[in-house]
Amino acid sequence: MTAVLEVEAVRRSDRRRHAAVVGIGIAVAVAVGLAALSFGAAGVSADRVLAVLLGGGDRLDRLVVLDLRLPRILAAVLVGTAFALAGAVFQATLRNPLASPDILGISTGASLAAVWAILVLGAGGALVAGAAFGGGLLVALVIWLAAWRRGLHGVRFVLVGVGMAYLCGSTVAWLLARSDVREAQAALHWTVGSVADVRGDELAVLAIGTLACGLALAFATRPLRALALGDEHAIALGVRADAARVVLLVIAVALVALATSVAGPVAFVALIAPAIARRLAGGGGASVAAAGAVGAVLTLAADVVGQFAVPGFTAPLGVVTGVIGAPYLLWLLARTERTRT
Helix, strand or coil, X not given: CHXXXXXXXXXXXXXXXXXXXXXXXXXHHHHHHHHHHHCCCCCCCHHHHHHHHCCCXXXXXXXXXXXXXXXXXXXXXXXXXXXXXXXXXXXXXXXCCCXXXXXXXXXXXXXXXXXXXXXXXXXXXXXXXXXXXXXXXXXXXXXXXXXXXXXECHHHHHHHHHHHHHHHHHHHHHHHHCCCHHHHHHHCHXXXXXXXXXXXXXXXXXXXXXXXXXXXXXXXXXXXXHHCCCXXXXXXXXXXXXXXXXXXXXXXXXXXXXXXXXXXXXXXHHXXXXXXXXXXXXXXXXXXXXXXXXXXXXXXXXXXXXHHXXXXXXXXXXXXXXXXXXXHHHHHHHHHHHHHC
16 A cells, blocks of 8 residues: 555656646746747837737837747747657657657658659649648658558667658758759758748648647557557556557657648757656656647747847758757767667
8 A cells, every 4th residue: 555655656746747847848938939029130128029919019019029020939839849749759659769750751751742842843832831741641651661560660660760761861952953043942941940931821720730739649648658668568558559659650740740841840859859858857758748848948949049149140940959959869879879888
């Protein structure tokens, strides 16, 4: 009886810590967002920003805050949340800290489809976003079919995904090399990742899709703790391992395809945010909600840094997250090798 009470106490402590991480993450994202509304060439003081958000303010302030800056901030938050949720599910389900959509080629597949639609079909707008969404789903399906051998095994999935990432990346480079300079410039967004132009219908679709997938994950993540113990233990605990893994990965792939279809392949957010969330939340679990909050903060902060860190120069969101994520990936690989040794 004492052991049961101790386990329950540990679980309550983990839940409180997890909730604290989510709450602090949301608060930090709100603070960074409010600060970002004031920054820029057309400076708007904090009191004027609050006046606009409360329904007041003059016409110029409303234009700057509501039409120019707020959509970009919301897009950064939603994209970061979507990538981080997907990364947390991939890493927990496949039991591999390197399993993230950009490394596995799903984001690159979406980029390939978008670049192909721009350079070959001459498409634009919603057609390009739709092509990116379909490309991400198609690459995920190919990886899935190639990795399936009487069940979905994490190591095989990762290896096939890395191969697809190289294939899609090489094809994107080939399409850009053979295209006109002006056409290549239009497609460059899909090789880096940016939220600068996400607004209107695209932002609405992103918000609705991220919310729907987040709600689906809330009901589907219960088997994650059992899956982390391995398929045999999960089955012994009454979890249908393959079915649970399929449902979780389908939702994660939908999140990746959705975010990439509007913002391009924002690098390393899906890799870094879940790792930070696990360390903050403790307990060794997947910390999916905490990962979403960390991803929102990370992406929004990176976008603000890219806009204002260097006067007169704006770096796309994907460049900033790449600068942050590449050293982390090298550190993670070195740490993994030391642990094995």
